[in-house]
Amino acid sequence: MATRTKPADRRTDALSKKRIVEAAIELLDAGGESALTFRALAAHLATGSGAIYHHVANKDDLLAAATNDVIARVVTEVAGDADPREAIRTVALGVFDAIDAHAWMGALLSRTPSLVALPQIFEGFGGQLQALGIPDRAQFDSASALVSYTLGVAGQNAANAHLFPHGTDRAAFLAAAAAQWARLDPARYQFVHKVAAQLPEHDDREQFLAGIDLILAGTEALAP
Amino acid sequence: MATRTKPADRRTDALSKKRIVEAAIELLDAGGESALTFRALAAHLATGSGAIYHHVANKDDLLAAATNDVIARVVTEVAGDADPREAIRTVALGVFDAIDAHAWMGALLSRTPSLVALPQIFEGFGGQLQALGIPDRAQFDSASALVSYTLGVAGQNAANAHLFPHGTDRAAFLAAAAAQWARLDPARYQFVHKVAAQLPEHDDREQFLAGIDLILAGTEALAP
DNA sequence: ACCTGAACACCGTTCAAGT
């Protein structure tokens, strides 16, 4: 924007980490984690595969940057809610929905400490626990539990999405899982058998929220 | 300590899925997930890489079998405890410690639905919730929360172990993480700053158990 | 300084050929 010494006859834009990360997210959204290769990325950006290494250390770095980008959008979107309990649910559902929209992210979030994404989620939960008046030591344990639980659900959702790629019939998926669980030895898997019947009619998002509420209720019960 | 019924004149033993999975676990324990390649496995078993495909569908199948093997040992080890609350803690710590001993498993558990390992953990928790007298519908949500939370912690532990491979000084690791958190913008990351001070002195295993207790307390509070 | 793209050192998986 300063000097117009460069005639733009070369390429549309210079390469930058920002542009690379955006392109990576596009590829990931379109084809999942396996679709992100340096060759595909280079083709998408009309450059050589080696050029990418001038802006990104390696593939792990690129994946972390992509994850962080998406999470940042989620967490900053969450405005200050009046009720801290409701705000915690909003943060949790924000992460849940983001993972739903970017299926590749679930596996990443639960695998990498994502040195930047983790504090963001932590802050989202922890700030509200303070507002709830939870004692200091309990805040740490509780925020930790909320984060771990959320990332755990994220990972499993990603795994499920991986098993049933596109718009596979969700009902069919659950029915298949229930049937498989029902096939296990009834003596050793008594509880699993009982739950198998409830599997087809349960809602992932609702059950996720139910878990958040359990941790919240436990926090208030144990640290009044 | 094997029962040697066959004259071992050919090779030590015929190839079998059991032997392959055992060898895979050895390689994984010794060198992490990247150490398990079909070439290394074939060399370890003194066979060709293609031979493995006669007993195992592909690498995912092999990893799932290895995970399931380890989890099966953990869950069956847990004897019937008198107090259901204590039994739930025992199952949880069993999975936690198994992941600690087999660092590669954390990432796998949180990534694959592990169609066999998942019901095992589910049953471990759920059976005790029944014993506690939790109502049916609440049992499903609660067991689900316990499983997701446990797998979430598993994934993060694995990620941490990946960052600091061998016997890296744990104190140094936590201090480094705390320092990094302390470097974040204090205005945006107020809670993270406060928690950073507690990071170096906290115990992973204790905090994991604290989360289990939160979910348990929440279950009893919301479904009396 | 940034970009190019061939080259390197690997992978998982397949398959004709052996026993």
Next chain:
DNA sequence: ACCTGAACACCGTTCAAGT
């Protein structure tokens, strides 16, 4: 039926050579 191992179709990453 089971095993062998070369071959295939990929990877991430590097680096001399270009601009």
